[in-house]
Amino acid sequence: MEEKNLDFIRTIISEDVASQKNEGRVHTRFPPEPNGYLHLGHAKSICLNFGIANEFNGLCNLRLDDTNPSAEKVEYARAIQEDVKWLGFDWDDRLFHASDYFQQLYEWAVQLINEGKAYVCELSFEEMRKHRGTLTEPGKNSPYRERERSESLDLFERMKAGEFEEGSKTLRVKIDMHSPNLNMRDPVIYRILHQEHPETGDKWKIYPSYDFAHGQSDSLEGITHSLCTLEFEHHRPLYDWFCQNLQIHHPQQIEFARLNLNYTIMSKRKMLRLVEEKHVDGWDDPRMPTLSGMRRRGYTASAIRSFCEKVGLAKRENVIEMELLEFCLREDLNKKAHRRLGVLEPLKLTISNYPDDQVEELDAVNNPEDPSAGTRKITFSKHLFIDRNDFMEDPPKKFFRMAVGKEVRLKYAYYVTCKEVVKGEDGKIMELICEYDPQSRGGGTPDERKVKGTIQWVDSTTAINPEIRLYDRLFKAPNPDDVEEGKDFLSNLNPDSLTSLSSALVEKSITDLKAAEPFQLERIGYFTVDSKSKSPDSLVLNRTVAMRDSWAKKHLK
């Protein structure tokens, strides 16, 4: 690490390494709660934590922060591991759970009681809230605050044994009911929960709170820098308090601003609603900003990593524009995606001067950005299809595509000129009759005449018909939470976020592609085979992202 222009966290860590703090060690961790799927915001944190460990020759642990069994599921824990691996990071044998430390945490709680620093409180939720005070008024001490240590010890023991109802008692730490930081007003560190835990089963009837578990878990794992988002800033004094009072290794908590993206949400809670209320197809719906959804949509891990690098790191609130994400995606896909031909809305094209029964094979380049990707054969015959929007009866000035009397190039094939438009009774265009120039095979002619327009096509003798799904942003508003009084983010859902096309045609070689391999349908966009599509009879293709289209953009108005 010698480059300058480090972000503020890497600056701190460089200085710590230089001053031999923690003997020069760097050890981070990524600590998700298994109560939902990982999303793009988590990707930022994963890239940060694992990235820093890499850059400083350190380590990064994966820790499932499972202190609240009422919200957590093994399905989520499984998905988290899959997603972190897919993103390209490896925790080796360092997968931990906060629940691994329940026994130690319990002993530390007993220690605090013995030292007169913690007590069992019997205030109800409501009473505790009243005692806490408000933002402007100090709180009042709990009537149980000064009870005998032995009594607290006994009660805590019986809480653990499951003798009391949920909510009836808590273990609180004695700090300061007058603190301007509400988190310091005798926070609860243990609550009664008669809940099976995915990892510890029915062993525990009491569970530690986040504040009592997180810092100590970091400490036990020898974490040096505990990176978290801004909302934990007010918890740092507590984090520090426990490390100091327990006299244990004291990692440094550093907060950074979480990632926000416009036109979407970045909250597990809201995503859960979308899933539960069936506004989407599940956590891995290709419209979701979850890693599993983006993967299914066709996003590559490298594009997401590049994005996480480019968004930067600071403490100020931010909303990143979707365009940056799409830029990273296209930049990556452009280099690696093989090209294929396909048409979304087929329009029949017949070449009148082409032999009736002839079918020939032409060479098509797989990836102009990567010669090593080679070429493939595509068939060509008298009856083809082009995309309906590549023809205009009454074209504007700079329309380069097909129109009556204009010559265009069929990519990798021949020059054709439209001679006649065949219409149905309703006036709809049914077919184009064209003539081709046999001299233009492959896309060029001996006279080297210029043909500005090049369009894609498919051959009727070999094309296949997959279902194609086009996606648009999930929400209509840049900030989905920006709603009228009495409404919520759901009112901003984009009703057109999914369009399914049933009559599209693509070249047959699509079936040669491996699952999850990205490809480009030339001039249309990047696609991938939907991971849930049953091949090959009912092939489903997801459009990952459309091509940049400067023509469409300019002509929007």
Next chain:
RNA sequence: AGCCUGGUGGUGUAAUGGUAGCACAGGAGUUUUUGGUACUCUCAGUCGGGGUUCGAGUCCCUGCCGGGCUGCCA
């Protein structure tokens, strides 16, 4: 209202008292068998007011604005 925290082009992020830079987006152009890609050029910024200094985005004071905090969630 109290406490904490933050304010640099449209968006994001650098510059740590010494030429305000980079990326995305926007605009113009060159190349092109993808109206793609690549390349070139371009538009545009230090929240306001005081102060310290030869010199302030940076330090000090003050005002304004944004975000967070009153779970036995994390």
